[in-house]
Amino acid sequence: MVISISNITKKFGNLTVLKGINFDLDRGGIFAVLGPNGSGKTTILKIILGMVIPQSGEVMIDGKVVNKSWGHRKGIGYLPQIARFPDNLTVNELISMIKDIRQMPAEEKVLIEKFGMEPFLNQKLSNLSGGTRQKVNIILTFMFDSPILILDEPTAGLDPLSLVRLKELIQQEKEKGKIILITTHILNLVESLADEIIFLLEGDIYFKGSVQELTKKTGMNDLEHSIARILE
Amino acid sequence: MISKVLKYSFSDLIRSRWSYVYLVFYLVLGFTLLFLNTNLSKAIITLMNIVVILTPLIGTIFGVMYYYNSREFTELLLAQPIKRSSIFLGQYLGISLSLTISLVAGLGIPFLIYGLFQSSVILDFIMLLLSGAFLTFIFVALSVNIALLNTNKIKGFGYAILMWLFFAVIYDGIFLISLVLFDDYPLDQFTLVASLFNPIDLSRIMILLKLDISALLGYTGALFQKFFGTYLGSFISFGTLLLWVIIPVSLMTRFSNKKDF
Amino acid sequence: MISIETISKLLVRKSVILLIHISIYLVPLATTASVYHVCETCQIKSLGEAVVTANRHDTIKVRSGRYECTNLEITKPLSLIGETGAILDGKNLGYVLKLLGDHITVRGFKIINAGKSYTKDYAAIYAFKASQFKILDNEMVNPFFGILIEKSDNGLVQGNFLSGESSKEDDSGNGIHLWHCKNVDIVDNEIHGLRDGIYLEFVDSSKVRDNYAHHNIRYGLHFMFSNQDTYLNNTFESNGAGVAVMFSKFITMKKNRFLQNWGTSSYGLLLKEIYDADVTENEFKENTIGIFIEGSTRVNYFHNDFSQNGWAVKVSGGCYTNKFFKNNFLSNAFDVSYNSRMNDNSFHGNYWSEYTGYDLDDDEIGDIPYRPVKLFSYIVNKTPETIILLRSLFVDIINFSERVSPVFTPDDLVDEQPSLKPFQW
Numbered sequence: 001m002v003i004s005i006s007n008i009t010k011k012f013g014n015l016t017v018l019k020g021i022n023f024d025l026d027r028g029g030i031f032a033v034l035g036p037n038g039s040g041k042t043t044i045l046k047i048i049l050g051m052v053i054p055q056s057g058e059v060m061i062d063g064k065v066v067n068k069s070w071g072h073r074k075g076i077g078y079l080p081q082i083a084r085f086p087d088n089l090t091v092n093e094l095i096s097m098i099k100d101i102r103q104m105p106a107e108e109k110v111l112i113e114k115f116g117m118e119p120f121l122n123q124k125l126s127n128l129s130g131g132t133r134q135k136v137n138i139i140l141t142f143m144f145d146s147p148i149l150i151l152d153e154p155t156a157g158l159d160p161l162s163l164v165r166l167k168e169l170i171q172q173e174k175e176k177g178k179i180i181l182i183t184t185h186i187l188n189l190v191e192s193l194a195d196e197i198i199f200l201l202e203g204d205i206y207f208k209g210s211v212q213e214l215t216k217k218t219g220m221n222d223l224e225h226s227i228a229r230i231l232e
Numbered sequence: 233m234i235s236k237v238l239k240y241s242f243s244d245l246i247r248s249r250w251s252y253v254y255l256v257f258y259l260v261l262g263f264t265l266l267f268l269n270t271n272l273s274k275a276i277i278t279l280m281n282i283v284v285i286l287t288p289l290i291g292t293i294f295g296v297m298y299y300y301n302s303r304e305f306t307e308l309l310l311a312q313p314i315k316r317s318s319i320f321l322g323q324y325l326g327i328s329l330s331l332t333i334s335l336v337a338g339l340g341i342p343f344l345i346y347g348l349f350q351s352s353v354i355l356d357f358i359m360l361l362l363s364g365a366f367l368t369f370i371f372v373a374l375s376v377n378i379a380l381l382n383t384n385k386i387k388g389f390g391y392a393i394l395m396w397l398f399f400a401v402i403y404d405g406i407f408l409i410s411l412v413l414f415d416d417y418p419l420d421q422f423t424l425v426a427s428l429f430n431p432i433d434l435s436r437i438m439i440l441l442k443l444d445i446s447a448l449l450g451y452t453g454a455l456f457q458k459f460f461g462t463y464l465g466s467f468i469s470f471g472t473l474l475l476w477v478i479i480p481v482s483l484m485t486r487f488s489n490k491k492d493f
Numbered sequence: 494m495i496s497i498e499t500i501s502k503l504l505v506r507k508s509v510i511l512l513i514h515i516s517i518y519l520v521p522l523a524t525t526a527s528v529y530h531v532c533e534t535c536q537i538k539s540l541g542e543a544v545v546t547a548n549r550h551d552t553i554k555v556r557s558g559r560y561e562c563t564n565l566e567i568t569k570p571l572s573l574i575g576e577t578g579a580i581l582d583g584k585n586l587g588y589v590l591k592l593l594g595d596h597i598t599v600r601g602f603k604i605i606n607a608g609k610s611y612t613k614d615y616a617a618i619y620a621f622k623a624s625q626f627k628i629l630d631n632e633m634v635n636p637f638f639g640i641l642i643e644k645s646d647n648g649l650v651q652g653n654f655l656s657g658e659s660s661k662e663d664d665s666g667n668g669i670h671l672w673h674c675k676n677v678d679i680v681d682n683e684i685h686g687l688r689d690g691i692y693l694e695f696v697d698s699s700k701v702r703d704n705y706a707h708h709n710i711r712y713g714l715h716f717m718f719s720n721q722d723t724y725l726n727n728t729f730e731s732n733g734a735g736v737a738v739m740f741s742k743f744i745t746m747k748k749n750r751f752l753q754n755w756g757t758s759s760y761g762l763l764l765k766e767i768y769d770a771d772v773t774e775n776e777f778k779e780n781t782i783g784i785f786i787e788g789s790t791r792v793n794y795f796h797n798d799f800s801q802n803g804w805a806v807k808v809s810g811g812c813y814t815n816k817f818f819k820n821n822f823l824s825n826a827f828d829v830s831y832n833s834r835m836n837d838n839s840f841h842g843n844y845w846s847e848y849t850g851y852d853l854d855d856d857e858i859g860d861i862p863y864r865p866v867k868l869f870s871y872i873v874n875k876t877p878e879t880i881i882l883l884r885s886l887f888v889d890i891i892n893f894s895e896r897v898s899p900v901f902t903p904d905d906l907v908d909e910q911p912s913l914k915p916f917q918w
């Protein structure tokens with residue numbers, strides 16, 4: 001599985017968010033997309049998904065241009081930043097709806113158990129708390145066996161136990177050789193999980209490499225200080 | 233895939249309170265009208281005034297409201313392996329169909345109870361419902377377009393209402409004033425064409441022809457009657473209404489394909 | 494060789510014939526009236542022969558069959574009776590029957606092939622200076638004029654059926670046409686497909702009753718310069734225009750039905766230069782214009798039904814002291830239309846189906862007055878094409894604002910006491 005991004009430019013009105021960026025993800029692993037607010041982290045993820053249309057450039061998955069098609073989403077599990085769902089549905093209905101749409105084998109039961117969601121299955125989504133909704137979000141993303149996972153702030157609102165479970169889950173998926181793209185502001189998650197960091201700054205890739213390489217480059221002890229240094 | 237999206241947005245909509253409000257509104261309206269005057273054909277005239285103005289308004293409001301309120305659902309679907317146009321067409325059909333069903337059931341039930349099938353006005357009534365359905369499909373499509381082009385909810389609402397106001401009132405005002413101003417010129421052709429360009433006017437005229445305008449059209453010379461009264465005229469009128477659905481819908485798929493979420 | 498026998502036989506036969514002839518010519522002189530039969534096998538084989546043969550006040554009965562009959566003049570008092578199947582064929586040569594004397598009755602004939610002309614008013618039955626005539630139960634197929642009566646009086650035209658196939662005004666005549674007549678009753682006739690169904694010019698003190706005029710090219714009934722006439726209980730349907738009453742005085746119009754008269758200048762009833770008339774208990778339904786009034790004065794409209802017309806009442810200039818009271822105005826596109834701001838007529842205590850006022854004191858009279866003239870009707874008068882905007886929201890809005898403060902329509906044209914219930918009679 002290879003994702004290859006070439007020369008992607010994206011403007012929102014007058015604001016240029018991405019200025020022709022290029023990178024390749026040619027092996028399984030966890031890739032953390034970092035950068036200050038508004039640096040285009042979510043945008044690049046959505047471009048890969050085809051939800052945002054770039055002005056120029058291409059997204060290729062296994063050599064096929066995908067940024068104007070939709071079939072490739074069958075191979076992507078996407079966890080959006082804000083867990084928003086149709087209010088009138090129950091958790092169960094939502095899960096079976098997504099299963100119905102995807103028409104793929106799903107293993108939601110294990111995940112429901114893992115995150116203790118059994119009591120909420122017949123609740124309407126509008127009645128759930130933010131954290132619980134995020135768990136629903138996680139179940140929907142991980143229940144299919146997708147070779148690519150895109151996780152936009154997956155930890156938002158989670159309690160510590162669920163956070164641990166999520167970490168395990170991500171690790172588990174990584175071991176299956178999947179490409180996992182992740183944005184997060186929780187840096188120790190990055191330090192403990194990420195194989196590689198893609199650091200976006202002012203519309204360009206400022207840095208691409210491992211955590212160690214980044215700390216080396218900035219001459220700092222840890223990731224937090226390295227990033228602070230870059231942003232100074 | 234359209235059918236799946238349609239299925240879910242439709243079931244989402246018929247569970248929403250607003251569909252019931254709309255249905256109950258038409259039920260109350262139908263029963264009240266028939267209670268006030270048991271004369272079916274007079275009730276249909278009153279109903280026409282309401283249907284021609286109200287179904288576009290409701291279609292407009294629902295179209296914008298559903299679009300903005302179902303962004304979550306849309307985003308969820310956008311991450312799934314579904315074509316964008318399928319998502320938007322499915323949702324569009326979901327809104328239009330649920331509104332149309334409310335209209336048909338809400339007006340149909342009272343009229344059926346009051347003995348519509350024994351009445352000679354059944355064709356007029358079907359015409360009325362058909363126009364109402366067309367207007368719903370047209371105005372939902374137009375308003376979804378406006379919503380697609382405006383990320384700002386308040387702005388989108390404003391433009392949509394303005395659009396309705398334009399077709400419901402302003403267009404006719406300009407139409408009337410230009411007819412009066414250019415009184416000295418032959419106006420038949422202009423009038424015909426101008427009435428095709430507004431779906432509300434077109435529906436109104438089609439219903440009126442079945443009701444009370446026939447006697448009047450005689451007054452303006454044969455052209456109107458020749459046009460609207462013939463099969464060719466009805467064919468062109470319905471064709472135009474159909475175009476009024478097709479063009480906004482195809483614009484909708486174009487806009488949606490270019491939009492970022 | 495002729496034998497004596499044969500000669501004697503011939504003589505006997507001749508004398509028998511002579512006897513018969515004598516009886517024919519002489520016996521009527523002795524008695525008051527006798528009956529002659531006309532048929533193909535009868536002694537008298539044509540109506541013309543019978544008319545010549547018959548004496549004053551005799552009756553001629555024509556048996557079933559087709560008889561040529563052209564310009565047959567009847568100058569003495571006779572009763573001409575067609576039995577079932579008796580057809581008079583005018584051979585397309587001028588008049589068929591001409592009644593030129595008093596006390597003539599024509600009854601029960603079917604008359605075909607009356608002549609057509611662009612210079613002469615040929616008619617199936619023509620009466621001139623006739624008094625006490627009766628024209629009853631005849632059928633006239635595609636005549637030029639059906640029954641044309643001039644300078645006659647005290648007659649009855651009843652139960653005739655006239656049908657034409659005309660499509661243009663200039664090559665067709667009128668069904669029943671009276672000119673300079675007095676005291677003639679026109680009752681229970683059906684006329685269709687001609688120019689005017691019934692036409693009266695200089696006809697006084699006459700009655701038109703129970704007739705059905707439909708699908709005529711111009712008018713169902715046309716009155717000119719005729720006074721003190723009554724027409725009652727007639728039906729006028731789908732004519733070019735229903736009834737035109739012009740330049741006449743003291744006309745009573747009652748219980749007639751004016752239905753579906755559609756067209757550019759079509760109306761149920763046209764009143765032009767009419768004085769002192771009564772229009773009572775008529776029904777005006779689905780006409781382009783119910784009543785079109787031009788220059789009429791002192792006309793009372795009482796207990797009429799105006800339903801589903803384009804315009805119920807259209808008033809055009811020079812109309813004074815007309816009164817509309819206790820009429821029903823039901824679902825007309827426009828109830829009343831004026832072409833000026835002047836108004837000298839009164840609308841009082843009518844029922845208007847569009848009235849939306851209330852009745853707090855419960856006397857079945859609306860507490861707020863009703864303005865029957867809409868601004869839009871004024872606009873349509875000026876620019877007819879604007880009719881296409883009928884019942885649109887914009888038009889409703891401008892009508893409402895005009896109703897609140899009249900600028901273009903007569904501000905004193907108000908029904909102060911609109912009834913809340915339709916009237917019955």
